[in-house]
Amino acid sequence: MKISDQKKYWKTNLKYLSILLSIWFVVSYGFGIVLVDELNSIRMGGFKLGFWFAQQGSIYVFTILIFVYIKLMNKLDAKYNLDS
Amino acid sequence: MDLQIWTWVLVGITFSLYIGIAIWSRAGSTKEFYVAGGGVSPLANGLATAADWMSAASFISMAGIISFNGYDGSVYLMGWTGGYVLLALLLAPYLRKFGKFTVPDFIGDRYYSNVARSVAVFCALIVSFTYVAGQMRGVGLVFSRFLEVNINTGVIIGMIIVLFYAVLGGMKGITYTQVAQYCVLIFAFMVPAIFISIQMTGNPIPQIGFGGQDANGVYLLDKLDGLHRDLGFAEYTSGSKSKLDVFFITAALMVGTAGLPHVIVRFFTVKKVSDARKSAGWALLFIMILYTTAPAIAVFSRTNMIETVNNKEYKNMPSWFTTWEETGLLSFNDINNDGKIQYLADSSKNELIVDKDIMVLANPEIAGLPNWVIALVAAGGLAAALSTAAGLLLVISASVSHDLIKKMIKPDISEKGELVAARLSAVVAVCVAGYFGINPPDFVAATVALAFGLAAASFFPAIILGIFTKKMNKEGAISGMIVGVLAMLFYMLKFKFNWFGGGTKEDWWLGISPEGFGTVAMIINFIVSIVISKFTPDPPKEVQEIVANIRIPSGAGEATH
Numbered sequence: 001m002k003i004s005d006q007k008k009y010w011k012t013n014l015k016y017l018s019i020l021l022s023i024w025f026v027v028s029y030g031f032g033i034v035l036v037d038e039l040n041s042i043r044m045g046g047f048k049l050g051f052w053f054a055q056q057g058s059i060y061v062f063t064i065l066i067f068v069y070i071k072l073m074n075k076l077d078a079k080y081n082l083d084s
Numbered sequence: 085m086d087l088q089i090w091t092w093v094l095v096g097i098t099f100s101l102y103i104g105i106a107i108w109s110r111a112g113s114t115k116e117f118y119v120a121g122g123g124v125s126p127l128a129n130g131l132a133t134a135a136d137w138m139s140a141a142s143f144i145s146m147a148g149i150i151s152f153n154g155y156d157g158s159v160y161l162m163g164w165t166g167g168y169v170l171l172a173l174l175l176a177p178y179l180r181k182f183g184k185f186t187v188p189d190f191i192g193d194r195y196y197s198n199v200a201r202s203v204a205v206f207c208a209l210i211v212s213f214t215y216v217a218g219q220m221r222g223v224g225l226v227f228s229r230f231l232e233v234n235i236n237t238g239v240i241i242g243m244i245i246v247l248f249y250a251v252l253g254g255m256k257g258i259t260y261t262q263v264a265q266y267c268v269l270i271f272a273f274m275v276p277a278i279f280i281s282i283q284m285t286g287n288p289i290p291q292i293g294f295g296g297q298d299a300n301g302v303y304l305l306d307k308l309d310g311l312h313r314d315l316g317f318a319e320y321t322s323g324s325k326s327k328l329d330v331f332f333i334t335a336a337l338m339v340g341t342a343g344l345p346h347v348i349v350r351f352f353t354v355k356k357v358s359d360a361r362k363s364a365g366w367a368l369l370f371i372m373i374l375y376t377t378a379p380a381i382a383v384f385s386r387t388n389m390i391e392t393v394n395n396k397e398y399k400n401m402p403s404w405f406t407t408w409e410e411t412g413l414l415s416f417n418d419i420n421n422d423g424k425i426q427y428l429a430d431s432s433k434n435e436l437i438v439d440k441d442i443m444v445l446a447n448p449e450i451a452g453l454p455n456w457v458i459a460l461v462a463a464g465g466l467a468a469a470l471s472t473a474a475g476l477l478l479v480i481s482a483s484v485s486h487d488l489i490k491k492m493i494k495p496d497i498s499e500k501g502e503l504v505a506a507r508l509s510a511v512v513a514v515c516v517a518g519y520f521g522i523n524p525p526d527f528v529a530a531t532v533a534l535a536f537g538l539a540a541a542s543f544f545p546a547i548i549l550g551i552f553t554k555k556m557n558k559e560g561a562i563s564g565m566i567v568g569v570l571a572m573l574f575y576m577l578k579f580k581f582n583w584f585g586g587g588t589k590e591d592w593w594l595g596i597s598p599e600g601f602g603t604v605a606m607i608i609n610f611i612v613s614i615v616i617s618k619f620t621p622d623p624p625k626e627v628q629e630i631v632a633n634i635r636i637p638s639g640a641g642e643a644t645h
Contacts, residue, residue: 001638
């Protein structure tokens with residue numbers, strides 16, 4: 001693999017990481033902790049939304065994030081023929 | 085059929101299953117012993133990781149803790165799952181590509197230094213021993229309550245089982261036993277939860293049920309908030325910890341999770357880099373099932389318990405009340421002599437003390453579920469405790485036989501010799517763990533926080549910097565780890581053990597609890613590492629090439645030493 005390709009591959013990876021980790025941060029620390037009181041004024045059935053994010057929503061999003069990353073990276077690996 | 089018989093039958097079946105798997109998957113080489121031969125499928129590894137991760141604390145205690153703390157309990161839910169995102173995105177693929185057996189292996193090689201390796205071994209041993217003591221205690225607790233044997237006999241039975249499959253099978257035996265243990269524990273956790281959810285809300289899915297309405301059309305969470313207000317507790321859905329502290333505790337648990345050696349090592353067992361990512365995804369999916377159910381159980385059991393006991397005649401209490409009183413986990417003291425139980429936040433008037441561990445274990449009894457469901461919970465609790473204990477014992481034995489003996493003391497040891505050393509250290513580790521299970525030091529509960537804090541303060545920054553910067557050198561990493569660990573130990577000893585003048589809640593720096601201090605220690609580690617590395621020589625060229633190499637997934641090869 002060429003050095004320039006290696007650099008491009010790594011850069012794309014870092015871009016994915018920063019996007020996904022921002023979402024990770026927002027749903028847990030943002031919705032579940034910092035903004036919890038504001039979100040609690042919104043209700044979803046029996047749940048206050050902030051409470052729901054802290055005890056349910058953040059965990060679902062975490063799981064989805066990992067599967068999105070798996071997908072993105074498998075595609076990226078295929079593009080650079082790294083999926084041996 | 086009687087509860088005792090049901091429990092013996094279910095525990096007997098599951099234990100023989102574990103032993104059968106152990107005999108079928110004996111380890112023949114060090115590679116099989118440390119990383120299961122490196123050929124585990126991502127799905128199996130995900131199941132094993134989930135069982136490895138979910139301990140007696142997750143299975144028995146967590147729902148109870150949430151039940152008593154309401155919103156504040158969220159730190160465990162987010163903290164112990166969010167770490168997997170960090171693992172999958174920042175650690176697992178690169179460590180797999182690096183292809184070694186243990187975490188100290190990575191630290192020692194990446195930082196070209198046996199000092200770094202020794203610091204890592206030291207941290208791995210403390211973290212794992214702290215953790216394993218609690219597991220053996222969990223085994224003893226379940227045995228004593230459900231099978232009415234002495235708690236020490238329970239610990240010894242647990243030791244013999246773990247000894248058998250961890251020593252014989254190593255990582256290979258542990259992995260396939262953990263797959264079975266996941267199935268047992270998740271079934272045992274979900275069955276009562278589904279039953280109770282239907283009973284209380286008419287919805288079979290607990291995750292949705294606890295946001296639903298009871299028979300009178302009142303939302304369950306509103307009802308519980310109301311009960312809490314009436315009894316003088318903080319509102320269930322609001323909690324009472326400071327926001328900053330909740331933030332720091334969550335971060336410490338997440339980062340600590342990602343830095344725990346027994347979790348990281350599971351990602352060395354798969355064939356290639358993409359499999360490491362995949363198994364992290366499967367692992368969190370399987371963990372998610374239990375972690376999203378736990379807060380539902382917390383709400384169901386809290387409501388059920390308050391409604392069953394509060395202001396009710398003591399003599400009319402159901403039979404589970406007296407059985408749990410006998411274990412000492414539940415106690416009633418009729419302060420105002422009215423023969424009724426008053427459960428209140430005000431400790432001068434409160435007449436009932438309930439241990440948090442009861443909430444999951446007694447939940448099926450409180451809800452009046454059939455005996456086989458109650459027995460199932462016992463088998464599940466044992467599966468959770470045993471699977472975690474085995475994973476930890478493997479880290480301990482690999483640290484001794486591989487990192488200490490093979491890499492530092494006696495590098496010319498033969499493959500066979502190393503395997504014998506690995507098995508012997510596993511035996512010693514089981515005995516030490518059993519000793520702590522029988523004579524639990526009172527600091528166990530306090531030190532679980534320490535285990536996460538230490539992992540956050542030591543491994544996480546060293547590994548991240550080792551992957552994401554080429555210029556991080558041994559001077560930076562070693563000083564970062566040492567300063568981080570010392571800061572963590574200092575804060576913990578000061579506020580948990582009253583050393584260095586002690587101190588109370590008011591003295592916490594910025595109001596951060598010892599549980600949350602791991603985050604601060606981690607930041608200190610990062611800063612120290614980066615600053616020191618700027619003033620000391622760059623790492624050698626070969627090391628920088630290794631870093632470039634681990635960023636590219638292809639050609640991962642097999643895990644080697």
